[in-house]
Amino acid sequence: MPLDNQALDALSGSALALDIYCWLAHRLHRIEGRPVTLHWRSLREQFAQEYQGKNPDKDFKKKFIPALRNVQMVYPDAKVKRVNGGLLLIASPALYP
Template identity: 70%
Template sequence: RYSTLRKQMSALAACRLQLGFRGRTYNGQPVEQFDAWTANRETGQKTLWPGVLVLSENYFSELVENAVPLDNRALHALKGSALSLDVYTWLAHRLHRIEGRPVILYWMNLREQFGQEYLGKNADKDFKVSFLVALRAVLAVYPQAHVKQVTGGLMLMASPPPIPY
């Protein structure tokens, strides 16, 4: 919703982030300037969509250096499922950074990351079923992804990103 987006964008602009990757950290304010939803009372102009968002140079450089390009066709195909979109972006980010041996992630860890809203008696089972449905959809649009279901979780293997750099 517009009002929720507006609140979240304002919170992002006011936040202070600490990001880390491979022993390097970024500490600071990622947003240097954020002029949004301003109205001009003199001319009667109504509130406008954000006009200016300026990222700090360091933050922008980190984003460019560590970004993973996503396939817009995949995003479009997965648009009906927030879980599928989350799994796609997570795998796109994670798989090409695996070096050496595969990584095994257990269902409990995956549920903590992706399925905290699953509650009740069968929460673990319900999450696993939903996650596997989402994973099948993701693998259909990201065929280069090497992910295998193993006892107790998933095995992630080194894979190219969805779109080459």
């Protein structure tokens, strides 16, 4: 899966943002039909299992949302919406057709 080198450079200061970018580049163009809802717990388990304690999903979300915003700045065609309890992933065009 080809990635945009300028996007990778722009996100290079955040391992989480790089992970999100690669994940969305791989995942969004493979969605067929209905959008996919992912809950914060599932996302935390995929990206940051180290978040533990009193409210790990909330703590993870505080880090994930800004990283996602940065990814969306370099990947504007990524159709990702925040919904109650998680994210909605909507079929999006591949980075390179």
